[in-house]
Amino acid sequence: MLGGIFLHNTVSSSISENIRIFREYFPKNLTADIVFDEFSIGGKKACFCFVNGSSNTEVMVKIQMTLLSLTKDEVSHDKDMQDFMARHIPLNDKKLERDFTKLSTALLWAMSILFIDGFDSAVILDTKRYPSRSIEEPEKNKTMRGPRDGFCENVFFNTALIRRRIKSTSLAFESFDIGYETKTRVILAYMSDKCDKTLLEKIRKKLGNMNIASLTLSQQTLTDNLFNTSITKILNPFPKVRYVERPDTAASMLVEGKIGILCDTTPSAIFLPVNLYDMIEETDDYYFPPLTASYLRILRVAMLFVSVFLSPLWLLALEYPEALPRSLEFLLVDSKAFIPVWLQLIIVEVMMDALKIASLNTPNTISNSLSVVSGLLLSDFAITAGWLVPQTILYSAISSIANFIPTNYELSYAFKFWRMALIAFSAIFGLKGFFMGVALFIIILILNKTEDNRSYLYPFVPKDKRGILKLFIRTEKGKEQ
Template identity: 35%
Template sequence: MIQSAVENVQVKGVSMTDFTTNIDMNVRMMNEKLRVDRNFDILQRDVLIGGKRTHFYFIDGFVQEETIEKLVQFFYSLKESDIKDIDTFLEVGMPYTEIEKNGHYDEVEKAFLSGQTVMIIDGFDECILIDCRTYPMRSVTEPYKDKVLRGSRDGFVETLVCNAALLRRRIRDSRFSMEMYTVGERSRTDVAVCYIDDKVDKKLLERIENLISSIEVEALTMNIESLAECMFKGKWINPFPKYKYSERPDTAAAALFDGNIVIMVDTSPAVMIIPTNVFDIIEEADDFNFSPMIGTYIRLSRFFFTLLTVFLTPVWLLLESNPQWVPEWLKFITISENITVPVILQLFILELAVDGLKLAAVNTPGMLSTPLSILAGIVVGEYAVESGWFNSESLLYMAVVTVGTYSQASFEMGYALKFIRIVNLILVQFFGRIGLLAGAIFAIVLVCFNRTISGKSYIYPVIPFNSQMFKRKILRVRLPHKIKNN
């Protein structure tokens, strides 16, 4: 029967990708394509409105049931003259505002699978899309990772519309734009590109839009990370991150005011900020939540810990291997006990142990986190030293390095510093002070020759040098402002 209907439509010269005025054919096409009989959450409701047969399609869990009930109750009061054609119906018989008419099946299917309600009326060759969807989401709370001592306590969630509202609340400017794209042949994931029109780099914006539009992928399996890998296909050997991720709306809004582009992906509680250099990644919201003096101290402390995480253990290993270089007043930094396991091996084991504890902490239920901490402190601390596996100095310096790593809000930057530190340890072990110098040069080269996604320097404003911007990136200066003269 479906085949005969298709043949009739083809004879009339109408494509099967379009709706027709025959409601039976439209309903059969929807039922067949959506596989209604094989999906328990796809619901269909048949009603009679103004003497015309009407079919509703909606996804259970994606629709505001109270809104649909009120709409259907209103539709029952319509007369036949109110729905003589689709334009009259939308003008007289549709009280809801977020609606759209569409006669192309592919577009209707895409809208339906994203949660919109489809309304098919007999005699209309276009259906009506009612956007009364709602998505399951958690409450807007402070992000687990990007916490602050003072400031806003709200954070992005997994729903794109809610995230857009959090940004719009902070940027009440008509020049602020959020353009929507769809990525993934099967997932059809919503991606929003946000920018302020008079501040953004138009060439970079055009490049980003072209990159997103040209992505051919089946699905964004890991949402924002999958999108990042599709956008940047360069060499992976440089560990320093190309993007800055944030779960804080205030951080994203500040980046937009600086002329950056913010990319939001549906189902991801983090947004991507581009372009990003090394100073942007190290920068945190707490720098601006305090006075300039305190903010400068916090920022400089973070810079210090960044360098400390890279060079503390390699320098200590070099001095431990060459105790004659250590002055008398610094003799306490060397190992005074017997060394049963080579120091370099101790450091490597501890590097791996720290990562193991991170993974264990992530996967440990909240009620067991305290026993895990006690176990880790006793086993990795006291018993590890008494057994002879580790010396107390190795544990101390690795603990300092770990604390310095946690001072970074960016996981990617923390692991980039970790990889540089491991390379330095290997070079120092085999080549001594020449290896330390080579490791430092290697780290500088990786940073200096890295490029942002816009192709600009990764260490701007150092290269090219911009004194005003350099001052702003190193120190916490007052934000530019003007006072109106009344």
């Protein structure tokens, strides 16, 4: 009867009957991780039910030792389970329950259930402790200066890291259980006095009405169901939400009035609304003096332009050599290759991603060596065999390095797709194709709206001189100023 419905839905005073009914829902041969620990309390039969590996052993042992030490005389004074629970169970987070369906749900949430013979209700004890890694700095979002903590897979550890930084009664965490099979805990985080109330209500309503089976691959599934609800949104390469793995960044975004969505089993949080500027901004901007931070900002923005335009502009230089001044003739290619240059650029772009995937799926001890050696060998052999010209490797490598500057993967790939589209347009239509590609993506960016229906290109559209200055120069004393 695993996953079925209880025929007898309420707890009786017979422990044998209660265990039998509970066992129907959790058969021994199908639920090897669920323990039914039977023992005696002052001459009365009792049973602890818990999920092996997901309970706090120290707390469980302390409770059980306390219960085992009770005498028959002590237990005889307890009129019901409420009386027994109040007098003898040394745990704050506990409650009575008679409904077997609610008891089974609590057990699946790694709570412990206590049945005692003669009492027609059970006690739910919050003794859960999921296996989790320690809090450490995220691999992707490292900073040269600043705290070294990061989100982990336990959603309440993550809310604690945020609460530690924002000691305000305005900070709110709302809880939702998403997925009728997985019942994954999702937390909606916001500052009640600063967030957009209309957007908050929209997200709250969608989370409350979300009817999906599971959130095992939680975050992207959640994002798709919340926001990617039309074909235009699915095909739009520019991200509308930002994934954050650092609690300091998350706290600062909440203070700015943004809304966060944290999902259990996922070491990052979703934040919105965000525009292009929010995607480019980095944590290190606020851990360095204004001059250094401004230099890093200008470098970051410049590298984004390099990542998009370097390869297409070089391709145009090869197609229109007569337009080049003498000082730029070094851009021209002397050697010949069997494959057209535009196709060489596309092939190298694809192979870069193939090497990235290969290194991710390779053990750490050899992944770096694989990336370097395979990249050098493949490029050398391709040039020797006449497939590629050396300049293709050079400009593709510079573009790829520039593409790694943003810590946001989605934004990096949006610019990568733009670069590949410009290469294709320039190869097919020449100079007109290049400008067509630039115009197309600018139109896409202008038409893009954030989740609160504002311009994605702010501060350029609408024009905000102070915002444009802020994009390049850090003039404020801190992020929240």
